[in-house]
Amino acid sequence: MTTLFVAGTGTEVGKTWVAGRLIAALGTRGYPVRARKPAQSFDPVELGSTDAELLARATGEAPTTVCPEHRWYATPMAPPMAAAALGRPEFTIATLIAEIVIPTDGITIVEGAGGPRSPIATDGDNVDLARALRASLVVLVADAGLGTINAVELSVAAFGGFETLVVLNRWTNADLHRRNAQWLREAGHRVVTAVEDLAVALDARLSPL
Secondary structure, X not given: OEXXXXXXXXXXXXXXXXXXXXXXXHHHOOOOEEEEOOOEEOOHHHOOOOHHHHHHHXXXXXXXXXXXXXXXXXXXXXXXXXXXXXXXXXXXXXXXXXXXXXXXXXXXXXXXXXXXXXXXXXXXXXXXXXHHHOOOEEEEEEEOOOOHHHHHHHHHHHOOOOOXXXXXXXXXXXXXXXXXXXXXXXXXXXXXXXXHHHHHHHHHHOOOO
């Protein structure tokens, strides 16, 4: 059993898009893959295409298996803030861990919410959650464009102690994108620019399941 934690350098960088396509790419390689979203907050107009629903479509699971129904917060704030705004109970990292059902075989992709230090419970952030999960590896999704070097450096530092693979999302092969990738690689980061390349890197990294 392997747990991969999918994080972003911030919001709206495409974590769920990358996670969904990674699930498909690993599935074609014969890995059983499940997805978990410990808590999600969203604008009510997104219902039908929330992160949990999109991940569920990728794995074939029920959306409420991916994210327990009582952890759906229909207001676009960090989950513990959304819970407070909606008048719902506080919850901790330990509570989220207790609710996440991780299968004993295959790969489980756990997607966080926001950036590394975005709060995901009243007492912790995405880094705390990844540590509590004892994640095998962090997949860090970053936008390929302007500002990504700073965002990646800060995010990788926040996930200190984890093996981290960086995915530069929304890649167009623009000159800036190529230079960003080169700079990050020369700084010692493992960087891919396509989900298929990420799947290849993970396939080489994962122990036979």
